Amino acid sequence: MTQPLGSFPGGLKLRGHKKRSTQTPIRRTPLAKQLILPLQQHIGAAAVPIVEVGDKVLKGQRIARAEGHVSVCLHAPSSGTVVAIDEQAIPHPSGLSAACITIETDGEDKWAERHPVKGFQDMTPHEIRQIIRDAGIVGLGGAGFPSFIKLNPGIHHTVESLILNGAECEPYITCDDMLMRERADGILDGVEIMLHALNAQEVLLAIEDNKSQAISSMELALAARPHLTQTKIAVIPTRYPTGGEKQIIQVVTGKEVPTNGLPIDIGIVCHNMGTAYAVGRAINHGEPLISRIVTVTGTDVTHAGNFETLFGTPISALLEFAETKRQPDEPFILGGPMMGFNLSGDNLPVTKTANCILVGVEDAAEKAEPLPCIRCGDCASACPASLLPQQLYWHARAKDFDQTRDYNLFDCIECGCCDYVCPSKIPLVSYFRFAKTEIMNQERERKKSDLARERFETRQARMEREQREKEERQRQRKAALAASKAKKEQDAAAETSSAEDKEN
Ligand code: SF4
Ligand code: SF4
Numbered sequence: 001m002t003q004p005l006g007s008f009p010g011g012l013k014l015r016g017h018k019k020r021s022t023q024t025p026i027r028r029t030p031l032a033k034q035l036i037l038p039l040q041q042h043i044g045a046a047a048v049p050i051v052e053v054g055d056k057v058l059k060g061q062r063i064a065r066a067e068g069h070v071s072v073c074l075h076a077p078s079s080g081t082v083v084a085i086d087e088q089a090i091p092h093p094s095g096l097s098a099a100c101i102t103i104e105t106d107g108e109d110k111w112a113e114r115h116p117v118k119g120f121q122d123m124t125p126h127e128i129r130q131i132i133r134d135a136g137i138v139g140l141g142g143a144g145f146p147s148f149i150k151l152n153p154g155i156h157h158t159v160e161s162l163i164l165n166g167a168e169c170e171p172y173i174t175c176d177d178m179l180m181r182e183r184a185d186g187i188l189d190g191v192e193i194m195l196h197a198l199n200a201q202e203v204l205l206a207i208e209d210n211k212s213q214a215i216s217s218m219e220l221a222l223a224a225r226p227h228l229t230q231t232k233i234a235v236i237p238t239r240y241p242t243g244g245e246k247q248i249i250q251v252v253t254g255k256e257v258p259t260n261g262l263p264i265d266i267g268i269v270c271h272n273m274g275t276a277y278a279v280g281r282a283i284n285h286g287e288p289l290i291s292r293i294v295t296v297t298g299t300d301v302t303h304a305g306n307f308e309t310l311f312g313t314p315i316s317a318l319l320e321f322a323e324t325k326r327q328p329d330e331p332f333i334l335g336g337p338m339m340g341f342n343l344s345g346d347n348l349p350v351t352k353t354a355n356c357i358l359v360g361v362e363d364a365a366e367k368a369e370p371l372p373c374i375r376c377g378d379c380a381s382a383c384p385a386s387l388l389p390q391q392l393y394w395h396a397r398a399k400d401f402d403q404t405r406d407y408n409l410f411d412c413i414e415c416g417c418c419d420y421v422c423p424s425k426i427p428l429v430s431y432f433r434f435a436k437t438e439i440m441n442q443e444r445e446r447k448k449s450d451l452a453r454e455r456f457e458t459r460q461a462r463m464e465r466e467q468r469e470k471e472e473r474q475r476q477r478k479a480a481l482a483a484s485k486a487k488k489e490q491d492a493a494a495e496t497s498s499a500e501d502k503e504n
Pocket of ligand 1: 372373374375376377378379380389390393421422423424425426
């Protein structure tokens with residue numbers, strides 16, 4: 001076991017509300033009649049369907065391929081028939097629809113042929129990454145970034161530390177805690193594979209000190225693998241938002257990821273515990289990512305707990321299984337109370353990034369109209385990224401996006417600490433999200449217009465070159481004609497003079 005070497009600024013001590021959902025073992029959500037699978041459940045390009053309406057599919061069968069570098073495949077979570085490939089409502093704060101594949105399940109839950117790897121130690125890191133990509137594995141901590149990319153440090157980097165993030169710091173969420181308690185061995189399977197792929201010098205299993213059962217369980221599993229000499233458990237203080245990637249790195253190693261930098265720049269790679277478990281299942285059992293553990297909890301949930309749920313399962317089915325006092329259109333939170341977002345329709349599918357469904361929050365702040373900023377500075381004191389939320393707010397509000405960039409807007413992890421402490425109840429994070437979206441849209445538009453200008457200029461240059469070539473060809477033709485005409489005249493003159501000579 002190791003001691004934390006650092007700390008991060010700001011942060012909050014929050015009530016955990018974790019007991020409610022950790023009283024029963026992980027349960028399996030019953031198979032739903034229909035599974036709705038968005039083609040984009042990850043950061044990057046949406047997967048491209050490789051099935052058609054009417055196709056029969058087996059559990060674990062690939063139904064969409066990765067498109068481009070930053071993308072992963074998608075698989076059928078159960079056997080059945082593809083009944084639609086169209087736009088469906090997805091769990092997104094904007095109420096967006098997106099392309100989905102819908103499968104009507106046949107109740108048999110019949111697996112496609114699986115190809116477990118015997119002896120991953122004999123595989124190259126590239127081969128391992130390929131399987132992980134094909135298995136559709138993304139970061140299960142909530143971000144959804146394709147995991148195979150984070151398992152590729154590149155030839156210029158050495159991985160000093162692989163950190164397994166078990167700091168489930170947001171209140172109410174307990175899916176990683178329960179996974180560590182019940183499936184520690186499966187997590188270590190994935191850790192060994194990640195270690196092999198990254199050739200890391202050490203592995204740190206970072207777990208908060210309020211998760212004593214998870215710590216014991218991971219310790220026991222680790223003790224049974226004495227060959228993992230470079231793997232240690234790092235017990236870290238419980239403070240929100242320790243689970244943020246930059247924050248956990250700072251706490252565990254004392255090192256700071258530079259602004260606009262990546263953890264690998266300082267020799268660190270960070271993965272979630274659930275992701276490690278999924279990697280173990282993919283390599284050792286040949287199972288793609290088709291389900292995840294979802295915490296269903298809150299004051300209005302009768303049987304709160306953690307549920308292993310197939311992707312595409314309607315949230316309504318999950319809520320029905322856990323039993324809630326919720327009315328059909330009553331909003332619920334997807335994610336935790338700090339970083340999650342409100343949704344109202346429950347005919348939305350569970351996706352790869354859905355870690356928690358929260359129905360009824362115990363100490364929910366009363367809805368209040370925001371008051372003017374009193375420049376108290378509390379938001380800056382609470383910010384774990386050492387930002388100046390008040391300044392960011394002014395500039396975001398004034399749509400002065402260059403200034404928000406100058407104040408490192410993109411270092412904001414949207415943890416909500418500033419919102420939480422603001423006495424004026426200003427929805428600061430909403431302003432920051434708005435500013436980020438606007439900047440990204442502008443960036444997209446700029447890239448689009450740069451591309452259009454580049455195309456136009458290339459086309460112009462090509463047309464000018466073709467014109468020049470045409471003119472040159474015409475000039476050469478004319479010169480050839482003139483030369484041939486001159487030659488003919490010369491020959492004719494020569495013939496005439498020779499005829500005259502003969503006559504004389
Ligand atoms: S906490 Fe709220 S009121 Fe205080 S400075 Fe920040 S934005 Fe202004
Ligand atoms: S939401 Fe952003 S600005 Fe606010 S405290 Fe968190 S990191 Fe800082």
